[in-house]
Amino acid sequence: MDTPLEPLGLLIERQFGRFGHETPLDGLLLSRAVAPSGIICSVFRPSLCVVVQGAQVSTLGDRPFQHDAGQGMLVSIDVPIIARITQATADRPYLAFNLEMDLRLQTH
Numbered sequence: 606m607d608t609p610l611e612p613l614g615l616l617i618e619r620q621f622g623r624f625g626h627e628t629p630l631d632g633l634l635l636s637r638a639v640a641p642s643g644i645i646c647s648v649f650r651p652s653l654c655v656v657v658q659g660a661q662v663s664t665l666g667d668r669p670f671q672h673d674a675g676q677g678m679l680v681s682i683d684v685p686i687i688a689r690i691t692q693a694t695a696d697r698p699y700l701a702f703n704l705e706m707d708l709r710l711q712t713h
Contacts, residue, residue: 632705659699
């Protein structure tokens with residue numbers, strides 16, 4: 606990695622190696638892949654999803670969205686997504702994080 610995202614990528618690599626996909630921080634999920642993937646069907650909850658290295662294509666309905674390093678999406682409702690990791694190698698793995706958000710109104 607030779608980008609401004611390098612420190613974040615190194616952190617994801619270290620934490621993924623230690624904890625895997627699910628981290629001890631509630632709602633923080635990490636993704637790492639060393640090869641392009643097949644189709645991944647999922648429901649994204651309200652969250653911030655950012656690709657740090659590599660690339661993926663997410664399809665909502667019939668509309669594809671390309672996400673390269675440094676790009677992502679902000680999801681405000683539950684959304685069914687079909688995704689594919691399109692850029693990933695052993696030397697430059699796909700790295701991403703997903704931070705789920707609780708959008709319920711909190712009153713005291």
